[in-house]
Structure formats: C-alpha cells, structure tokens
Amino acid sequence: MHRLSGILLALFLPVHFWALSQSLQGAAQFDRFLAWTTLPAVKFAEWGIVVLLAAHLAGGLRLLVLEFLPWRDWQKRLAAAAAALALAVGLAFALAL
Amino acid sequence: MASLRVKVWRGAAQGAFQRFEVPRHESQTVLDVITYIQRHLDASLAYRFACRVGMCGSCAMTVNGVARWTCRTHVDAVAEGGALEVAPLGHLPVIRDLVTDMAPFFDKWARARGQFQGARSRHDDFARIAPDDPDRRQVDAGIECIGCGVCYAACDLVAWNPAYLGPAALNRAWTLACDARDVGNRERLRAVGGDAGCHACHTQMGCTERCPKKLSPTAGIAGLKRALAHAALKGTL
Amino acid sequence: MNARGETLLWLVQRASAAVLAFCVLVHLATIIVAVQGGLSAAEILGRTRGNVAGLVFYTTFVIAAAVHAPIGLRATLGEWLGWRGASRDVALVLFAALLAGLGLRAVAGVFGGAA
Numbered sequence: 547m548h549r550l551s552g553i554l555l556a557l558f559l560p561v562h563f564w565a566l567s568q569s570l571q572g573a574a575q576f577d578r579f580l581a582w583t584t585l586p587a588v589k590f591a592e593w594g595i596v597v598l599l600a601a602h603l604a605g606g607l608r609l610l611v612l613e614f615l616p617w618r619d620w621q622k623r624l625a626a627a628a629a630a631l632a633l634a635v636g637l638a639f640a641l642a643l
Numbered sequence: 644m645a646s647l648r649v650k651v652w653r654g655a656a657q658g659a660f661q662r663f664e665v666p667r668h669e670s671q672t673v674l675d676v677i678t679y680i681q682r683h684l685d686a687s688l689a690y691r692f693a694c695r696v697g698m699c700g701s702c703a704m705t706v707n708g709v710a711r712w713t714c715r716t717h718v719d720a721v722a723e724g725g726a727l728e729v730a731p732l733g734h735l736p737v738i739r740d741l742v743t744d745m746a747p748f749f750d751k752w753a754r755a756r757g758q759f760q761g762a763r764s765r766h767d768d769f770a771r772i773a774p775d776d777p778d779r780r781q782v783d784a785g786i787e788c789i790g791c792g793v794c795y796a797a798c799d800l801v802a803w804n805p806a807y808l809g810p811a812a813l814n815r816a817w818t819l820a821c822d823a824r825d826v827g828n829r830e831r832l833r834a835v836g837g838d839a840g841c842h843a844c845h846t847q848m849g850c851t852e853r854c855p856k857k858l859s860p861t862a863g864i865a866g867l868k869r870a871l872a873h874a875a876l877k878g879t880l
Numbered sequence: 881m882n883a884r885g886e887t888l889l890w891l892v893q894r895a896s897a898a899v900l901a902f903c904v905l906v907h908l909a910t911i912i913v914a915v916q917g918g919l920s921a922a923e924i925l926g927r928t929r930g931n932v933a934g935l936v937f938y939t940t941f942v943i944a945a946a947v948h949a950p951i952g953l954r955a956t957l958g959e960w961l962g963w964r965g966a967s968r969d970v971a972l973v974l975f976a977a978l979l980a981g982l983g984l985r986a987v988a989g990v991f992g993g994a995a
Contacts, residue, residue: 836883
C-alpha cells in the first residue's frame with residue numbers, strides 16, 4: 547500500500563506543480579484553471595490523491611516509529627494507523643464540503 | 644475414515660504437483676502426511692526432517708502458500724476443505740521435490756559477517772557481561788535463531804532483490820553487533836550496509852510474523868539501520 | 881552503492897519524510913481553510929503574492945518532496961523492475977531536478993512579486 551501510494555503520488559506531483567505554475571501566466575489563466583478543478587472528475591481525483599497521501603503518511607509514520615523508537619510492542623503501529631485513518635476521514639470530509 | 648487431498652511438488656525448478664489421497668487422523672501434522680506418502684504411496688518422494696518435534700527447523704516447507712515447520716503444523720489448522728498443498732521452501736533453489744538447497748541462505752549469512760570475532764585468548768580473563776545489560780538484552784532477543792529459513796522464504800524483498808542478505812543473516816549480524824566481546828563490527832556494518840543490506844528492508848514484517856521461534860528480525864534490522872546511521876554521521880564507517 | 885552511500889540516502893529519506901509530514905499537515909490545513917467560500921485566482925494571489933513566510937515554507941516543502949520521492953522510487957524501481965546501477969541513479973537525479981524545477985517555478989509564481 548505504502549509503495550503504490552508513493553508511486554502514484556510521485557506521478558501526481560509534477561502535474562500539481564505544473565498546474566500551480568500556470569499562475570505565472572497571470573490571474574485570468576489561473577481562474578480558468580480553477581474553474582476546471584470544479585469538475586466532478588477532478589474533485590474525485592483530488593479526493594483520491596488526498597486519501598493516498600494520508601495512507602502514505604500513515605505508513606511512513608509507522609516506519610519511522612518502528613525504525614527509531616526502542617523496540618517495544620507494535621501497538622504503536624495501531625496508534626499510528628488509527629491517527630492517520632482519522633486524518634484521512636477528516637480530510638475527505640473537509641474536502642467534500 | 645476421512646481423507647485428505649494432498650498436492651505435493653515433484654521435480655525441481657521444472658515440475659508439477661502430484662496428487663495423493665491420505666487418511667486423515669486426529670492431531671495429524673503435515674510432516675505426518677508427507678511421511679505417510681513417502682512410506683506407503685510413493686517411495687521416490689524426497690523431503691527433509693530430523694527431530695520432528697519443533698527444535699531443529701529441518702522440516703520447513705511451503706504449506707498452502709505459507710512457509711512453516713511441517714512438524715509443528717497441524718493439518719486441522721491449515722487444511723482448507725480437506726485439501727493441502729505442499730511445496731518446497733520458497734526463494735531457494737530446489738534440489739528435488741521438497742528438498743531445497745540451503746547454500747545461498749548460509750552464503751548470505753557469511754557475507755553479512757555473521758561470524759563471531761573475538762579478541763581474547765584463553766589466557767585472558769572471562770569477559771564480564773551483565774545479563775540485564777541493554778545490549779545483551781538485544782542479543783538475547785535474537786540469539787535463538789536456528790537457521791531454518793522460514794523468514795527468508797517469507798520475505799518479499801528476498802524475492803524482489805536477489806542479492807538481499809535476508810532477515811536471518813541480518814538478525815545474526817545484529818546480535819553480533821550488540822555483543823560486547825565481538826571486535827569485528829566495523830567490517831560487519833560495512834557488509835550489511837551495502838546495496839543488498841539492511842536498507843533493502845521495508846519493514847513489511849513477514850519475517851517476524853512467520854518466525855517459528857517468535858524472533859523479530861525486523862527489530863534487529865532496524866537496529867542495524869540505526870547503528871549504520873550513527874557510524875556514517877560520526878565518520879567511523 | 882557502498883554502505884556509507886546507502887546509509888546517507890536512508891538518513892536523507894527519513895529526514896525529508898519528517899519534514900514532509902509536518903509540511904503536509906500545514907499545507908492541507910491551509911488549503912481547507914482557504915477553500916472555504918470558493919476559490920478565485922485574484923483572492924488567492926492577493927493573499928500569497930509577496931508573502932515571505934509562505935515563500936520560505938513552500939520552498940522547503942518543494943525541496944523536501946524533490947528529495948524524498950526519487951529516493952523512494954529508487955527502491956521500488958530496483959525491486960519491481962530490476963532496474964539498478966548508475967542509469968537508475970541518473971534518471972532519478974533528473975526526476976528530482978524536474979520536481980524541484982517545476983515546484984520552485986510554481987512557488988515563484990504564487991508567492992513571488994513585490995512585498
């Protein structure tokens with residue numbers, strides 16, 4: 547899960563950056579681009595990207611905990627997963643608004 | 644009497660599953676099943692075992708897709724719908740049928756510098772190490788490995804990275820790195836930090852999940868990563 | 881790559897991960913707040929152009945991402961495609977440059993301008 551979300555995020559990033567750099571062309575261009583982002587397909591993709599990000603972040607936090615903290619029980623893993631899940635759900639909600 | 648439908652791998656790298664029907668008993672283990680086949684149904688079946696009581700690790704095979712000790716695997720626990728599939732232990736060359744060549748496994752052990760290197764002779768005093776010394780605790784947590792290869796077979800990275808030293812070799816390297824009597828740690832860290840060393844581990848924890856002795860190579864590998872980071876930053880690598 | 885190199889890559893990967901974890905949280909919170917009441921170019925750019933704190937934050941964000949993603953891809957490319965050796969590293973350095981270039985360009989566009 548972690549690596550798939552990583553791959554997809556890595557592919558998405560250049561697109562994201564390119565889109566933002568459209569703002570260099572001035573306000574009007576940016577407005578047209580923003581109008582495009584209200585399309586449902588785009589909204590869905592955005593939501594998907596955020597979920598991927600939350601998943602990737604959760605996996606990453608779990609990794610950091612397992613690698614750096616003194617080896618104890620892996621309920622820490624559960625805690626990290628739970629926190630990230632909560633984050634993902636919250637974000638999905640917030641974005642849907 | 645109930646029967647088990649058993650598929651057993653025959654051949655080497657090329658081969659096929661052969662089907663057998665085996666009488667089912669209470670408290671039967673997968674090793675019992677294989678032994679029955681070889682004794683009563685097909686004497687040409689090749690397989691390994693020794694103690695048959697869960698101490699030596701020789702009987703490790705792939706049962707229904709999962710690496711296990713067959714002498715410690717009850718049929719009732721794994722036979723889905725009365726069917727069993729037994730294959731040789733994964734990620735190793737197959738010599739014949741259920742027998743694998745363990746040489747690559749132990750070669751990697753050597754490459755990870757999994758051998759103790761001491762500096763004292765019998766003329767010196769004993770090394771004194773407290774049992775509750777934190778480093779010794781780390782060693783104790785990983786020292787019971789008997790080299791059965793189940794973790795190696797369970798590890799995705801062993802499949803994806805042919806040069807990867809593997810959980811067992813790295814776990815042993817970690818127990819030696821924490822051993823205050825060992826003096827070979829600099830070469831050892833160099834040996835486990837290369838392209839196929841501990842950094843190839845992504846903490847998927849298949850090894851820890853499957854280890855029949857409940858060891859955690861993942862913990863040892865994390866320890867090696869930390870040790871390497873310290874050494875690299877201090878410039879002692 | 882030798883032990884020292886691999887270890888440093890690993891350290892950089894973990895460090896950039898920690899930086900990104902923080903930046904991502906801030907970024908997402910900001911976006912959610914900013915998106916309330918609709919988006920418009922004028923609105924956004926009005927707030928961001930000339931914002932030095934934003935410039936510094938997002939520059940850090942971009943660099944951390946441009947470092948983190950290629951190192952992560954390096955492992956995956958080696959494991960799933962069997963791609964190893966110098967050519968993989970060269971390709972990833974180029975990808976890092978692409979990310980950094982596009983990202984910094986975006987940052988300049990959104991945060992640049994007279995204060």
